[in-house]
Amino acid sequence: MCAIKTALQDSPSVQTVRGPARVAQFLNIRTLGPNHRARLMRHLIALEPQDRYLRFGYTASDQQIANYVERLDFVNDAVFGVFNNRLKIVGMAHLATYMDADGSNVGDFGVSVSPSARGKGIGGRLFERAALHARNEGVDVLQIHALAENAAMLAIARKCGATVHRHGPESEAYLKLPRPDLESRLSELLEESWAGLQYGAKAQTRIFCGLIAGFQSLRKSASSATKACSP
Numbered sequence: 001m002c003a004i005k006t007a008l009q010d011s012p013s014v015q016t017v018r019g020p021a022r023v024a025q026f027l028n029i030r031t032l033g034p035n036h037r038a039r040l041m042r043h044l045i046a047l048e049p050q051d052r053y054l055r056f057g058y059t060a061s062d063q064q065i066a067n068y069v070e071r072l073d074f075v076n077d078a079v080f081g082v083f084n085n086r087l088k089i090v091g092m093a094h095l096a097t098y099m100d101a102d103g104s105n106v107g108d109f110g111v112s113v114s115p116s117a118r119g120k121g122i123g124g125r126l127f128e129r130a131a132l133h134a135r136n137e138g139v140d141v142l143q144i145h146a147l148a149e150n151a152a153m154l155a156i157a158r159k160c161g162a163t164v165h166r167h168g169p170e171s172e173a174y175l176k177l178p179r180p181d182l183e184s185r186l187s188e189l190l191e192e193s194w195a196g197l198q199y200g201a202k203a204q205t206r207i208f209c210g211l212i213a214g215f216q217s218l219r220k221s222a223s224s225a226t227k228a229c230s231p
Contacts, residue, residue, distance in 0.1 A: 027122065028198040029129045029191065032079040036089070040081070041069045043089040047112060054150045055112045057170075078133050082113075082122050087202055090117035093126035097139055107134040107142045107177075111153065124156045131160065132188050136180045144173040 032040065044052075044065045052060045060068070072079060072094070082091035091113040100106050109130050113122050134142050144162070146153045148171045154164055157173035164173045178184075 027125050028083045028195050028202070029080050029125060030083065030195040031133075031192060032081045032092070033074050036079075036081065037069050037072070039089045040072070040079070040092060041066060043081075043092055043114065044069065044112065046114065048115070051112065051115070054147060054153070055110065057145070057147060078130065078137075080126055080129050080133075082117070082126065083202065084117065085202055090114040091122040091126055093130050095130045095134060095142075097134070097137065104140045105138055107137075107139040109142055109144050111156075123152065124159060127156050127160055129191060131175060131177065132184060132191065135177045135184055136188055138180065139177055142175040142177060146171050146173070 044055075045062055047055065049059050052058075052065070056064075056068075073096075077097065078095040080093045080095075081089045084090045091111070093109065093111045096108045096110075098106055098108070107130070109127065111123050111126050113126075131142050142162075144153060144157050146157075148154075148166055148169055150171075154171055154173060157175065158164060160175060162173040162175040164171055
């Protein structure tokens, strides 16, 4: 815990997590629940061995990933997901919180993004979303444990103002969070509301497209039957 103390002391000022919902980026970041376990499983299983290594610190097997997903605590922790237009999870973040020996509330952040969705700022947005939630939950410092070779994750942390310390093959990043206020709480409410609207719109679009496809299939079948019955 000394590293956390040092990180807080080294921070020149309290970092302000950008609160207003970044609606302009049109990212569907939703708070996930137990009903999303299957989708989370599919997202993580699809990761390549190197991606699993960077995410978990070891090359997790399918069974180890399954155990991780099954143990996710959606009551005490927070899990966020980014959905594509097909309502598949292409990015997820896990925020686990605990109280250290000094009585400080600490949030531990982990993230993964599907290869097809990289380069779009999803990892950074998930970090901001998790930081906003952590702030509103009274978390004092957000931390990331990452392998030193995980340059993408460490770049996200530094960009958001985190202090990074390297310990051999591993690195730890710490971001001091300000106290929650009305703006931060409204920002999170807007984030969640916007995500719900986006998700609902995508779900309705998929239903509509499914109905159209079904209707076209029926028309094709009826046309084929008519031709078959023609003299």
